[in-house]
Amino acid sequence: MNARRMMDKLLMAINLRGRRVKVNQIKKYSERCGRMVTKYVVMEERLQPKTGKRRYVSVLESGQAAEVVQALADMLSSAEAQGHGPPGTGRSAGGIGR
Numbered sequence: 001m002n003a004r005r006m007m008d009k010l011l012m013a014i015n016l017r018g019r020r021v022k023v024n025q026i027k028k029y030s031e032r033c034g035r036m037v038t039k040y041v042v043m044e045e046r047l048q049p050k051t052g053k054r055r056y057v058s059v060l061e062s063g064q065a066a067e068v069v070q071a072l073a074d075m076l077s078s079a080e081a082q083g084h085g086p087p088g089t090g091r092s093a094g095g096i097g098r
Helices: 003-016 065-081
Strands: 021-030 035-047 054-062
Touching: 003 021, 003 065, 021 065, 035 065, 054 065
Parallel strands: none
Antiparallel strands: 021 035, 035 054
């Protein structure tokens, strides 16, 4: 499975558990490499304490898709550890559906 498809699946799983995360892709020309390179930026929605507004803040910036997939997998496992399971599993519904 390619890395972009894995990112999309992990993003969907994380967002279903209540965390709002997105991955932006930025392409630019690299003088050092002599070609176009892709930079991935993982962003998570957080509440700003002073203004009370929700904003996306950068969590990770990387040029390697594998590093982004690993970070998303870590986010997913931490969301599951906090008890935010997918809808219908009964984890957050007080034991219904077991």
